[in-house]
Amino acid sequence: MTRIQKTLAALAIGTCSLVAVVPALAQSGAAPTTAAAPAAAAPMLTIRQVYDKMEAAGYRNISEIERSSKHGYEVKAYDPQGQRVKLRVDPQSGAVTRSRFDD
The missing domain is CATH 3.10.450 (Nuclear Transport Factor 2; Chain: A,)
Known part of the structure; x- marks a missing residue:
């Protein structure tokens, strides 16, 4: 397998994993979180x-x-x-x- 084929295979596996997880999260009402996304802060008072x-x-x-x-x-x-x-x-x-x- 070439490097491009390995990369495409890894991307396909990762995409399949996401496709399987997102509906489960939607049914449970949980929101997906990532380490890069900051938590929503409360609005600042005037x-x-x-x-x-x-x-x-x-x-x-x-x-x-x-x-x-x-x-x-x-x-x-x-x-x-x-x-x-x-x-x-x-x-x-x-x-x-x-x-x-x-x-």
Whole structure:
């Protein structure tokens, strides 16, 4: 068998394997996954949604909300005790991941 014939035979076997697996996945409701395809991330909250979540959590006088490429959102506000704080907020859930007093 030549190299081309071996390559074509390997491709045919691989294709047959995929043809057999795809219907089984479709019937089970499972989605095929590959190592190269990243998992679907949750949608990012808008600045207005972050503002509403911070307000609902008791933060007041929210003066600044910035999108940070490293940390999600950075928010400057007053906490429920009246202290000026700088927060890091998760961009998908709106949860405060870090809080520190702002100077």
